[in-house]
Amino acid sequence: MVIDQPARPREPFSTVPFAPDPDFVDRPEIVAWVRDKCAGPGARAALVGLGGV
Incomplete structure (x- = not known):
């Protein structure tokens, strides 16, 4: 069986806590x-x- 898309969207693994x-x-x-x-x-x-440059 081949699944083209996950059954539900994935949640972000992590987030950046900055404004x-x-x-x-x-x-x-x-x-x-x-x-x-x-x-x-x-x-x-x-x-x-270079982040932010």
């Missing part, structure tokens, strides 16, 4: 690309870089 940054620059295209790459079973991604 939203008013200077945050959203990158919806990049977020969509990462979400697409992580959609498959067993998919993983590592985001690296």
